[in-house]
Amino acid sequence: MPAAPLISVRDLSKHFRTFKRREGVWGAIRNLVKRDYQSVHAVDRVTFDIQPGEMVGYIGPNGAGKSTTIKMLTGILVPTAGELLSNGFVPWKQRRQYVKSIGVVFGQRTQLWWDIAVVESFKLLRKIYDVSQHDYDARMELFNHVLKLKDYLDTPVRKLSLGERMRCDLAAALLHNPPILFLDEPTIGLDVVAKDHIRQFLKEINQRYRTTVLLTTHDLDDIEELCKRIMIIDHGRLLYDGPLALLKQKLLRTKQVKFVVKDSEQAARLPALENDGLKIEPVDHLTYRIVFDRTKISVADLLRQILAEVEVRDLLIEDEPIEEIVKRIYAGEALKEVTA
Template sequence: MNQHNAIEVAGLRKEFKSHSSRSGLAGAFRDLFTRNYKIVPAVNDISFNVKQGEMVGYIGENGAGKSTTIKMLTGILTPTSGKIIVNGMDPHKERERFVQTIGVVFGQRSQLWWDIAVQESFRLLKKVYKVSDADYNSHMDHVIKTLDIGPLLDKPVRKLSLGQRMRCELAAALIHNPPLLFLDEPTIGLDVLVKLRIRDFLKEINEKYNTTILLTTHDLSDIEALCERVIMLDEGSIIYDGPLNDLKEKWAEGKQLQFEFLEKVDLSALQHVTTGMPVKWEMDEKGQVFTAQTDDIDEVISQVISRVVSSFKIKDIKINEISTEEIIRNIYEKGSA
C-alpha cells in the first residue's frame, strides 16, 4: 500500500443472491420446493484510491451501490471479490485493530445508547477505544465546544432533536480522533444552520488533524462546500472520478435566466417570443418564476432578455450558472461522464 493513501480499492465487487418468484399458483407451488435465484451485482468491479487528508464526495442515486461500498470499506460486509486496503489493513480480516482507526456516522443509524445521557455513551465509547483521560479531555473539549453540544451532554438521546442527535453522533465518531471518517448522509433532514455548523467543523478537523473524509450524500451543497473531488456511481459502476470543477466545466453547458413578471404570463407566450432561439422554458409550481435554459453565449443571452423585456413587464431577472444538481441529473440521463 502507498503510505500516502488512506483507501485503496481494486476490482471490488459485491453480489447478492436475489430470489425471483415464478408467476401463478403453479409457480408459487414450485417455489415451495425449488427456488429460482439470480445474482445481482450491487458493486461492479470498482477501483479507486483516496489519499490521506482528502475529502471526497461519493455520490449516486438510490440503489447505485454507495452504502454497500461503505459497508465493505468499514468491514461490515465481505466483498465477493477484489482488494480493499484501508489505513494499511484489510477491514474484514484485521477487524479489531482496524476499527480503532476509523470513525463512522450513518445518518439513519445511531451509535449512541437511546436511554442514557449522551456523556455516558461518550464514556463507554472512550473505554471501548481505550482513549486516555488526557487525550479525551484535550480533544473532546474542542469537539464539544465547536459542535455546541455542551448543554446536551446530560440529556438522554431519545430527548434530542434530529439536529442535536446528529451533532452528538459526529462527536461520538471522533472520540478516538480517527485518521479516517466515513459519513453516510450525515446531514439528512437537518436545518440549514446545523448543516453549516457541521460543514465548518468537518473543514476544521480536516485542516487541524489531516483527517481523511469520505462523504456520501444526496445534498450536493454539502459536496460543493467540502469536497474538491467526487466519485460518481451508477448501477454499481464508477461513471466519474475527478475534480468537481472539471465536472462543472465539462457539463455545465449554458446559463439559466430567471424571470419574475408584474402580470400573469403564460408559458406558451414566452415560448412564442423566443421562437427560433436555443431556449428551453420551465415554470415553477406557483407559476410565478419562469426559467429559460439557454446557451452560454453573451449574444444569445442578451437577445433572449431583450425579446422578453420588450414583450412583458418585468419584476426581476437573475442569471445563474447551471447548478451541480442539474449537471448530475444530465449525466445520469446520458449514462456516463
C-alpha cells in the first residue's frame, strides 16, 4: 500500500441541533415561542483512510450518517470535530480549489440545469471547470461510447427519464476528470439495465483513470459488483471497515443447497434425510432447498448425506445473501466477531 492515503479521516463528527416540532396548530404557535433543542450526533468519531484508486462502498440504513459524511467530504458541511484531509485539502477551508478535484453525484437530485439541453449544461461545466476543448472532446467521446448519451444530448434535462438523467449526471461529474468521485445513491430508482450501465461505466472510469470512488447505496449488488472494501455506518458510528470478502467469511453463518431430484419417487425418500439440524423445504416441483449452518455441518458432509439418499439431477450451493448479513449487522448482532 502507498504511504499517503488520498482521503484521511480522523475522529470526524458532526452534531446537529434540531428542535422537536410539536403537532397541530397550537403546537405550531408554541414552536414560535419556545423550542426544545436536542443535539443529534449525525456522524460520531468516524475514522478511515482511502487509498488512491480504491472503490469503497459506504452503506447504512436511512439516517445513519452516510450523506452527512459525504457532505463533509465534499466541503458542503463543516465538521463539528475531527480532522479531514482529502487530496491534500481541508475541504471546507479550501472549498473552491478543492472542488475542482472532486466529482459529486447525488442520486436524488440533478446537478444539471433543469431547463437547458444536456449538451449545453456540459458546455457550461466545461467553462466552470476550465476544461480544454481537446480534453472535453476526448471525454465526451468516451462518455458517449459507454453511457450512450448521444440520443438525448439535445434534450432538456427535465424531459429525461431517471436513468438517462443519472447517466448525464455521472458524465457531468466526470467532465473535469477529478481524481475523486463521490456518489450518493447513484442507482436509486433505476431499472436493472440502467443500473448495469452505471456500474460498467464506473468500472471503466476506475480502471482507465484510477479514479477513487466512494459510493453510498442501498443496493448491495452495487457493492458486490464494484467494491472490494465496504464501510458500514449506523447511528453515526462506523461499525465495519474492511474487505467485503472478510465480512462475508466471518459473518456468513448459513449457506443453502438447492437441488433437483430425479423424479417424485426419489422425492418421497427425502424425509429420511431430515433431523433436528436439517430442514428440507420444497421450492418448486422436484426442487428442494436446505439452509444449513456451516459451523455445524460442512458442505462436504451434507452433500455426501444427500447423494447417499437420493438421485440428484442438479445442485447449487449458495452463500447467504449479503442483505441478510447487513440486516443482522444493523440489528446489532454479529459484529463483535469481526471488529475484534
